[in-house]
Amino acid sequence: MTQLAQYLVGGLATGSLYALVALGVVLLYRSSRVLNFAHGDIATLGTFVAFTLLGRKLPFSLAITGGLAAAALVGVLFFFFVLRPAKEASLLGKIVLTLGLALVLSGAVQVVWGTDTLVFPFPLSDTRVHRIGQVVVSETSLGTIVTGIVLMTLLYVLVQGTKIGLAMRAVAQNADAAQALGIPARKIYALTWALAAALGGAAGVLLAPVVYLDPFMMLDPFLKGFAAAVMGGMDSLPGAVLGGFLLGIAESVFAGYISFKFKTTMAFAVIILVLLVRPEGLLGRVYHRRV
Amino acid sequence: MSAPEAARAMDKPLLRVSNVETAYYGRLTVLRGVSMEVLSGQVVTILGSNGAGKSTLLKTIMGYIPDQPDKGTIEVLGRRVNGWDPEDIARLGVAYIPEGRGIFPELTVHENLRLGAYPRGDGAVASDFEEMEVRFPILRERRRQFAGTLSGGEQQMLALARALMSRPKLLLLDEPSLGLAPRIVGEVFCIIREIHAAGTAMLLIEQNARQALGVADYGYVLESGRIVLEGISTRLEADPNVQELYLGMVREESVKGFRRFKVRRRWA
Ligand SMILES: Nc1ncnc2c1ncn2[C@@H]1O[C@H](COP(=O)(O)OP(=O)(O)OP(=O)(O)O)[C@@H](O)[C@H]1O
Ligand SMILES: [Mg+2]
Numbered sequence: 001m002t003q004l005a006q007y008l009v010g011g012l013a014t015g016s017l018y019a020l021v022a023l024g025v026v027l028l029y030r031s032s033r034v035l036n037f038a039h040g041d042i043a044t045l046g047t048f049v050a051f052t053l054l055g056r057k058l059p060f061s062l063a064i065t066g067g068l069a070a071a072a073l074v075g076v077l078f079f080f081f082v083l084r085p086a087k088e089a090s091l092l093g094k095i096v097l098t099l100g101l102a103l104v105l106s107g108a109v110q111v112v113w114g115t116d117t118l119v120f121p122f123p124l125s126d127t128r129v130h131r132i133g134q135v136v137v138s139e140t141s142l143g144t145i146v147t148g149i150v151l152m153t154l155l156y157v158l159v160q161g162t163k164i165g166l167a168m169r170a171v172a173q174n175a176d177a178a179q180a181l182g183i184p185a186r187k188i189y190a191l192t193w194a195l196a197a198a199l200g201g202a203a204g205v206l207l208a209p210v211v212y213l214d215p216f217m218m219l220d221p222f223l224k225g226f227a228a229a230v231m232g233g234m235d236s237l238p239g240a241v242l243g244g245f246l247l248g249i250a251e252s253v254f255a256g257y258i259s260f261k262f263k264t265t266m267a268f269a270v271i272i273l274v275l276l277v278r279p280e281g282l283l284g285r286v287y288h289r290r291v
Numbered sequence: 292m293s294a295p296e297a298a299r300a301m302d303k304p305l306l307r308v309s310n311v312e313t314a315y316y317g318r319l320t321v322l323r324g325v326s327m328e329v330l331s332g333q334v335v336t337i338l339g340s341n342g343a344g345k346s347t348l349l350k351t352i353m354g355y356i357p358d359q360p361d362k363g364t365i366e367v368l369g370r371r372v373n374g375w376d377p378e379d380i381a382r383l384g385v386a387y388i389p390e391g392r393g394i395f396p397e398l399t400v401h402e403n404l405r406l407g408a409y410p411r412g413d414g415a416v417a418s419d420f421e422e423m424e425v426r427f428p429i430l431r432e433r434r435r436q437f438a439g440t441l442s443g444g445e446q447q448m449l450a451l452a453r454a455l456m457s458r459p460k461l462l463l464l465d466e467p468s469l470g471l472a473p474r475i476v477g478e479v480f481c482i483i484r485e486i487h488a489a490g491t492a493m494l495l496i497e498q499n500a501r502q503a504l505g506v507a508d509y510g511y512v513l514e515s516g517r518i519v520l521e522g523i524s525t526r527l528e529a530d531p532n533v534q535e536l537y538l539g540m541v542r543e544e545s546v547k548g549f550r551r552f553k554v555r556r557r558w559a
Contacts, residue, residue, distance in 0.1 A: 088357075163409070170395050170406050176355065177393030179377035180386070181457065182410035186376075285397075 002134040007256040008249060013141035015248020016148025020203040021218075021225025022232060022240035023155060024196035030235045031172040031192045034094050038078070038101035039200050040222030044215060045105050046071030046201030047208050048113050051120055060123055068201040074105070075197030076190050084186070109215045122209035144206045151202055152241055155195070159237065168192060224251075224267065231274050233284020242282055246270070303369065304328040305461045305492050306352065306385075311363035313344075313351045321347045323516040324363070329461060329494050334487050336495045336503040336524065338537050339513035345496045346390050348513070349463050352494075353377045353387050368460065382410050384460035390469065392450040396439025400430055403438045403449055407456025416456075423452045444475035451482055462486065462493045468502065480506060500537035504528045512537075 021039065028036045036042075050067025054060065078101055083094060124139040131137075159165040170178040171188045179185050203225070204218055211217055228247045232239025250270045255263040274282060306329040313322040321344045329335045339345045351360050352367075354377045365372050367383050381387065386407075395403055404423060408416045424431035427448045433441060438449055447467055454462055467483070468476040480502050487493065487506060497503035504510060504524040512520040512533065520530065527533050 166398070166402055166406060167409065169398060169402075173395045173397055174393055176377070177389065177395065178406070179355075180353065180381055180389065180393060181406050181453070182378050182381040183406070184376075184378045 003256065004253070005133075005135045007253045009135055009137050009141060009145075010256075011249030011252030012245065013144045013248070014252060015245035016145050016152075017203050017207055017221055017244075018225045018228045018248050019241045019244025020148055020151060020199050020206070021221055022229040022244045023152065023237060024199040024203075025226055025229040026232070026234060026237055026240040027192055027196040027199070029229070030237075031168065031189060032094075033091055034083070034098065035226075036196065037095065037098045038105060039098075039196070039225075040218035041102045041105035041109070042071050042074050042197045043200030043204035043222070044109055044218045045074060046197070047120070047204035047213065047217070048109055050201075050205055051113075051118060051208070051213055054121055064205055067205060068198040071197040071201035071204075072194035075193035079190050079193040106215055113213075113215070115215055118213040120205075120208035120213050124209070126209065140209055147202070147206060151199065155199070155237070158195075164188075164191070220264075224264075227268065227271050231271050231281055233281025235285065236281070236283040239281055239283030246282075304330050304366070305368060306494065307364075307366040308348070308352065309364045309366075311348075311351060311360045311365060313347055313356060313359045314361055315347075315356065317358065317361075320361075321516050322351065322360070325513070325516070325518055326363075327511050327518060327521070329492050331460075331492055332487075332490050333509060334483070334493045334495055334507045336497060336500075336507035336510045337513055338497070338500050338503065338510060338527075338533070340536070343513045344516045345513055346465055347516075349387065349389075349465050349494070349496065352380075352463065353385070354380050381457070384458075385463065386454035386457050386459035386461070387463040388450045388454055388465060388467065390465040392446050394438045394441075394446050394449055394453070397437055399435050400438050400441070400449060401434045403453050404430065404456055407453035409457075411457065419456055419458070423456065427452050444471050444478070447471065447475075447479055448482070451479070451486075455486070459491060462491055464493060464495045466496055466498060468497065468499050476502065500533070504538075 021043070024039050024043075025036060028034055028039075046067040048067075049070040050063045053063035053066045056063075058066070078098075082097055082101070086094065086097060089097070122140065124143040126138050126140045128139045129136045130139070130142060157165075159168060167178065167183045167188055168191070170181075170183060171185050175185045178188075200218075203221060207217060207221055224247055225244065228243035229240050230243070231247065232241070232243030247267050247270065251263045251267045254266040258266070278284075308325055308327045311322055311325045312320065314320040325344075325348060327335070327337070337345050337348065347356070350356050352365055352372075354372065354375045358374075360373065367380060367385060370383065372380050372383070377387075395406070398406070404420065408419065424434075429445055430449060430452055433445065438446065441449060451467070464483070467479050471479065476499060483493065483495065483506055495503055495507060504527055507524040510522065510524045510527045511518050512527070520527065520533070522530070528538070
């Protein structure tokens with residue numbers, strides 16, 4: 001029992017990372033149907049920028065803000081200078097453009113920061129632990145879970161509870177109709193890119209103390225986050241969160257009880273299972289956009 | 292010159308479209324030199340068969356077709372809006388209800404209404420809500436429901452109410468009666484009359500020519516991207532070609548192509 005609780009805690013920590021990544025993917029997908037393959041690399045860049053700012057002796061909070069802002073900026077610039085001019089391109093064309101961005105960013109990170117692993121100075125420790133009953137939680141895990149949940153709550157409040165969030169949802173459903181009401185659709189898209197990129201950056205920063213920094217650190221979390229998004233229904237923000245946590249927990253429990261080596265295989269087995277039973281994803285809805 | 296015609300000559304138009312040519316993808320020409328006006332407080336209707344370019348005209352006015360119009364000028368409230376984004380044209384005080392109504396299916400009725408007032412910062416938004424819900428009781432009833440679950444007629448009411456939430460100076464309507472049962476069509480036109488009575492100018496596109504000419508002050512007939520006829524609506528109603536083509540009054544010839552050909556020639 002304690003053991004299971006222990007694995008669940010571990011699963012919640014990785015799950016909240018996956019959920020953050022998945023939220024970024026879903027935010028963009030549901031507003032413009034673009035799958036952002038550069039999501040992981042934007043996050044990596046943000047994390048490295050935060051690392052450099054920390055090296056410049058900036059306070060932790062400022063360095064992180066700087067890193068997330070850098071990620072957001074890359075997202076916004078990509079939207080305005082690549083996606084907008086290519087607005088006549090097909091969806092597939094746009095997706096290929098994000099793939100291009102991924103390669104460019106990954107190359108840039110390797111050139112600027114090198115390919116050696118770096119240690120990200122994180123204020124929380126992986127070895128200092130808290131005990132909840134018999135269950136041991138490291139400071140990092142706890143920090144990751146709490147930060148993840150705080151960010152998800154903030155996003156929820158923004159999207160569901162503010163005027164700008166309402167405009168985001170409107171643009172996602174029918175951008176033309178939103179424009180007819182005076183909603184600046186382009187700015188809303190740019191904001192969505194910024195938000196998605198910053199969420200990815202946050203996941204990168206939370207991951208950094210666990211895996212060390214290297215240019216490919218986000219590859220696995222990106223794929224998992226993407227998978228979590230698909231499992232959740234691609235269109236649904238709560239679905240992304242649910243998918244992320246389920247995937248994290250499934251992986252952790254499987255790794256603990258059965259095989260650490262095959263935890264990723266198992267994770268994808270879960271996804272396949274979900275999609276077999278519910279092709280539209282856990283919380284996905286089949287609805288047709290009106291044109 | 293009749294009184295409305297004299298008014299047209301003197302008043303400054305809310306909307307003036309001059310010699311507009313629009314092509315899709317830069318080469319598929321749909322509008323071939325359209326000129327028309329809407330004066331303040333007027334309802335103007337555009338009649339035309341399927342594919343004549345009526346929707347294209349509205350989309351061009353609202354700035355939806357990239358890099359169009361090719362030629363000509365569009366003025367809204369005296370400002371040239373060629374090349375503007377739709378949201379900026381909307382913010383001048385133009386509300387546009389597209390063909391298919393453009394409601395947000397996965398937002399609640401209430402959220403849809405709120406979005407109508409999106410650019411407004413004044414304090415009267417709340418009281419306008421009240422007013423809309425009194426005027427459209429169904430919207431109060433369905434407040435928390437997703438707009439996509441409303442019936443077609445209810446969706447049209449929502450689209451109208453949402454457009455009114457922006458307190459428009461000019462309302463562009465693309466076939467508001469499309470797909471509605473006759474009784475609901477009557478209701479929609481009732482509301483259009485009310486909006487007219489309140490002094491809001493409208494550009495109304497309709498297949499339902501009888502109803503449209505019934506509310507309109509002035510009308511244009513669009514054929515293959517050209518205005519072939521215009522006039523105050525009572526005069527259009529009396530025009531034999533309009534009667535035959537748009538009001539469904541049958542005369543002896545009934546072969547469609549033949550009829551068309553003859554009519555075209557008369558207009559030329
Ligand atoms: N997005 C588009 N791309 C290319 N051609 C288009 C597009 N939209 C409309 N057209 C063409 O432009 C012409 C006019 O279309 P439009 O929709 O303006 O007609 P309409 O008068 O509104 O007809 P209806 O009464 O059927 O709504 C048609 O021949 C149509 O095929
Ligand atoms: Mg049309």
